[in-house]
Amino acid sequence: MDLTWLVFQTISTFLRILEVLVWIRVLMSWFRPRYRTSSNSWFFTLEDYVWRATEPMLAPIRSVLPDTGMIDFSPFILMILLALARRLVWVLMFGTLM
Numbered sequence: 001m002d003l004t005w006l007v008f009q010t011i012s013t014f015l016r017i018l019e020v021l022v023w024i025r026v027l028m029s030w031f032r033p034r035y036r037t038s039s040n041s042w043f044f045t046l047e048d049y050v051w052r053a054t055e056p057m058l059a060p061i062r063s064v065l066p067d068t069g070m071i072d073f074s075p076f077i078l079m080i081l082l083a084l085a086r087r088l089v090w091v092l093m094f095g096t097l098m
Helices: 003-030 041-064 074-094
Strands: none
Touching: 003 041, 003 074, 041 074
């Protein structure tokens, strides 16, 4: 297996994991329980891990975007940036478009 392909796959997989974490964060914000109980404590633990993984990337985007009330567009912008980053890595490593 070519080392360049392995490096690309590693970076691409990392970027896709970040995309999945952003999706999980969005979905969890829609279906968040009101109160913490012993039966849903796993939700808040998972939410904390996902928040810590995604907030460092979302906060700078959120600070640049105008206030839109209850709708946060920063996850959408981050998803676009992650997709562009994956394509940029491809072009830089292989010299062609995907």
